[in-house]
Amino acid sequence: MDVLIVGAGPTGLTLGIDLARRGVDALVVERAEALFPGSRGKGIQPRTQEVFDDLGVLEAIRAAGGPYPHRMIWKDGERIGEQPLFEPVEADEGAPYSEPLMVAQWRTQEILCARLMEWGGEVAFGHEVTGLEQDAKGVTVRFADGTTARAAYVVAADGGRSAVRRALGVGMAGETVDPAPFLVADVRVNGLDRDYWHVFPKDDGSTLALCPLAGTDAFQMQVRLAEGTEPDVSLNGIRALVAAYTHLAAEDVTELRWASDFRPRAALADRFRVGRVFLAGDAAHLHSPAGGQGLNTSVQDAYNLGWKLGAVLRAGAPDSVLDTYEEERRANAAAMLDLSTGVHRGEVRRGKATVQLGLGYRESSLSVEMRDNPSGVQTGDRAPDGTVDGIRLFDAFRGPHWTLLGAETSLPGVRALPAAPESYGPGVFLIRPDGYVGWAGESAEGLRGYLGRFVG
Known part of the structure; x- marks a missing residue:
């Protein structure tokens, strides 16, 4: 086996899809007997929508969810004010998706899992990892049932x-x-409309909120309890909280489908790569849920790692290409942790800062700039959408290939378009398989040498 992916959450499933479409032999193993049942990571940021567009699941994701409602603030059983959750971000040709989508995490995972199956991928449930050993040729993973699996990575x-x-x-x-x-x-709750995200604050700083989950008949309930309070995630405990914080009665909570308690942390793994083993998603970084960055940063990890593993395992690229995963993603995760913490503490507004469209890799060793005075889009930047000769760029980017804008090429694995949109500025641009500009020049001179780093 080429790759063993441990964990069937959004990170593992996204990576599984990306590897499957590259012809990489990968298996996803999951400790639980089924996919995660909760709504926890419900925000799909615009940049993640672009990733899901590339992976062929955006239409299903959009159909499964909807936009975020405004918050309705309550006090003593009365509505006292409406608040938008996000500062508006205007869509344009380069960024057609500008608003976060709300999709319950369990539904996102169902869609990703179905897409993985379409590509011939597999999830093996009930496989709890207990240890591993690695050598120069691969990794042996041990499971709780006494079995093992062997993979290159x-x-x-x-x-x-x-x-x-x-x-x-x-x-x-x-x-x-x-x-x-x-x-x-x-x-499930009776007595509340589904037009708003209902918020019930108390004077001691504790808060209960009930958010209608788009595409379902349920609400996600979030509670910040008073310090020193012990959370009770039973149905009776949930009912008691609703009765204590809202004008609703305990019996208005008619069903509890899933519950969990936690204390918000921000944490970053010391390393994202150890030999032939990589850390991704929550295994590498833990966020406060404020701002909706955790799941999205995790999907970006998978998207970054997938094409690099494909290059090494299928295109003959050197193993050193995989070192750039930690180089690029650990710095990015650190920035997202600061952002999530800032949103949680009220220091950063949700909006342009949280949609992840401005993230990039300008300082990466994979970002090579050959132009003397570059303007517009820089190497390491996210490649904006646009139109060239009637072809939408996101349509041209879709798939596991590289895309060249502004020159012709016969290089394998590269799709070429004759120009770049004016918004890019002058030059020739090579777009990485994950939608970032890897190389730019005045002409195509030097392009073959750059691509040679990824093709043996």
Whole structure:
């Protein structure tokens, strides 16, 4: 086997899809007996929508969810004011998706899993990793049932309590974002409209909120409890909280589908790569849920790593290409952790800062600029959408290939268009398989040498 992916959350499933379409032999293993049942990571940011467009699941994702409603603030059983959750971000030709989508995490994972199956991929449930050993040729992974699996590479996408990370001995430094305990649950509730995200604050700083989950008949309940309170995630505990914070009666909570308690942390793994093993998603970075950055940053990890593993395993690229995963993603995750913490503490507004369209890799060793006075789009930047000769760029980018704008080429694995949109500025641009500008020049001179780094 080429790659063993540990964890069937959004990170592992996204990576599985990307590897499957590259012809890489990969298996996703999951400790649980089924996909995660909760709504936890419900925000799909615009940049992740672009990734899902490329992977062929955006239409299903959009059909499964909807836009975020405004918040309605309540006090003593009365509505006292409406608040938009996000500062507006205008869509344009280069960024056609500008608003986050709300999709319950369980539904996102169902869609990703179905897409993986379409590509011939597989998820093996009930496989709990207990340890691993690696050598010069691969990794042997041990499971709780006494069986083992062997792969050239292993990717740990098994969450914040990652068994793989612990087996590697990789530390994860962090801080408590908020001293208060939090609780999140999926519930059915009578007596509330589904037009608003209903918020019920108390004078002691604790808050209960009920957000209608788009595409379902449930609400996601989030509670910031008073410090020193012990969370109770039972149905009776949930009902007691609703009765204590809102004008609703306990019996108005008619069903509890899933619940969990947590204390918000921001933490970053010391390393994202140890030999033939990579950390991705929550196994590599833990975010406060504020701002909706955790799931999205995790999907970006998978998207970054997938094409690099494909280059090494299928195109003959040197193993050193895989070092750029940690180089690019650890710095990015650190920035997103600061952002999530800032949103949680009220220091950063949700909006342009949180849609992830401005993220890039300008400082990366893979970003090569050959122009003397570059303007417009720079190497390392996200490649904007646009139109060339009637062809939409996102349509041209879609798939596991590279895309060249502004020159012809016969190089394998590269699709060429005769020009770049004016918004890019002058030059020739080579777009990486993950939608970032890898190389730019006045002409195509030097292009073959750059691509040679990824093709043996």
